[in-house]
Amino acid sequence: MGFVKYNQKMPKSRLSLSGFTLIELVMVIVIVGILAITVLPRLFSATTFQSRGLTDQVQASLRYAQKVAIAQHKFVCADFSSIATNFLTIGATNTCGTSLVSTSGSGNYVLKVPSGITITPSTTKFSFNALGQPRSASLPDAAIATVTVTVTGDIARTITVEAETGYVH
Secondary structure, three states, X not given: OOOOOOOOOOOHHHHOOOOOOHHHHHHHXXXXXXXXXXXXXXXXXXXXXXXXXXXXXXXXXXXXXXHHHHHHOOEEEEEHHHOOOOOEEEEOOOOOOEEOEOOOOOOEOOOOXXXXXXXXXXXXXXXXXXXXXXXXXXXXXXXXXXXXXEEEOOOEEEEXXXXXXXXXX
């Protein structure tokens, strides 16, 4: 065949060789292995998903309670001591005697707390007034400090209800 001149192109048979080297393949396998060891246990922990889900559910429930209080011009109470039987109640006074119907339309508004997850509120019972502001469950005109609810499972997640506006975040 002979030598290839500087300005000539290489034969096609030499250019068609392509692929990954053994070192590149081994490095990819090592990186995928490290990721599998560190990430997979976090993905398959049920407590993580249940804790986050309950946090979102409590936050949405408190926002719902505030919106119902504003829309119906009544007090809506959140009682964390009876979260599994009668979490949200509604009434003309801050004692809120009537159970709030669940969003599905049947039964009381309750939340199911999975095992291994705890809810710790700064105030066990409080209400939203007709303006959506959080108020003391015992005194209807008494403003309360910022309410915090901590949901603890894999990590502690905090929900805050602002004192003046009732903003839930």
